[in-house]
Amino acid sequence: MNKVPHFTLHDSVHAHDTAIWFALPAGFTHVPIAELLASPGTAAASQRHVAIARLLEAAPNSTTRQALTAQLATAQQLLLALREVGTVHSSIGLHRDDTENGDGSPLLSLFTITWRDTAWSPRSFAAARAVATAAHHTRIEYADLACGPVTLSETLRAPAPAAGLPPSRGPLLQLHAHLPHPTGKRLAVLTLSTAAAARREEYRALLRQITELVSFESPLEGGSSKT
Numbered sequence: 001m002n003k004v005p006h007f008t009l010h011d012s013v014h015a016h017d018t019a020i021w022f023a024l025p026a027g028f029t030h031v032p033i034a035e036l037l038a039s040p041g042t043a044a045a046s047q048r049h050v051a052i053a054r055l056l057e058a059a060p061n062s063t064t065r066q067a068l069t070a071q072l073a074t075a076q077q078l079l080l081a082l083r084e085v086g087t088v089h090s091s092i093g094l095h096r097d098d099t100e101n102g103d104g105s106p107l108l109s110l111f112t113i114t115w116r117d118t119a120w121s122p123r124s125f126a127a128a129r130a131v132a133t134a135a136h137h138t139r140i141e142y143a144d145l146a147c148g149p150v151t152l153s154e155t156l157r158a159p160a161p162a163a164g165l166p167p168s169r170g171p172l173l174q175l176h177a178h179l180p181h182p183t184g185k186r187l188a189v190l191t192l193s194t195a196a197a198a199r200r201e202e203y204r205a206l207l208r209q210i211t212e213l214v215s216f217e218s219p220l221e222g223g224s225s226k227t
Contacts, residue, residue: 089113109194123180130178
């Protein structure tokens with residue numbers, strides 16, 4: 001007998017401005033962009049200040065506190081850059097390399113959802129156009145899923161020195177899923193990024209699994225679709 005899948009619902013599933021519903025498998029931790037970038041004087045900013053203060057108080061010495069402060073500032077800069085390009089969700093993935101040839105080491109990834117405004121067009125055309133006009137996309141695949149037409153693709157990038165990102169031992173693998181919204185006026189781009197390029201097939205299958213569960217209409221009883 002198959003086990004019934006277990007889902008933990010985030011409060012945002014009931015938000016009036018929700019425009020996309022999705023599910024993430026185990027191993028992903030939500031990064032609260034809005035809370036971490038909240039303006040001073042707001043309730044969210046006060047909660048952030050208290051949480052950070054507790055974290056710094058738990059540090060064993062001043063050197064560690066300074067390092068944590070610098071890392072938090074870098075994280076905020078990266079999140080600000082993501083928000084400026086339309087990113088509305090981000091999660092950090094932590095999984096063990098337990099494949100047949102894996103060594104059991106931890107693997108890190110970053111999952112994001114970004115909205116892009118587009119000129120109106122049929123959804124199938126919008127899905128194909130999303131990668132047809134983009135550079136360096138490879139292994140392009142078109143699929144019809146429950147959420148509609150989707151184009152999957154890959155890019156392999158080396159972070160620019162001026163980007164301010166931590167040094168990497170190799171290029172960054174980015175797997176993309178381009179999902180046109182039913183209105184035909186914008187595109188949801190799901191991106192899974194990792195430095196573990198050797199696990200390309202596993203991460204591509206993971207993104208495909210996430211994409212197959214995406215919906216532009218609330219799957220919850222009594223829910224409603226928002227645009």
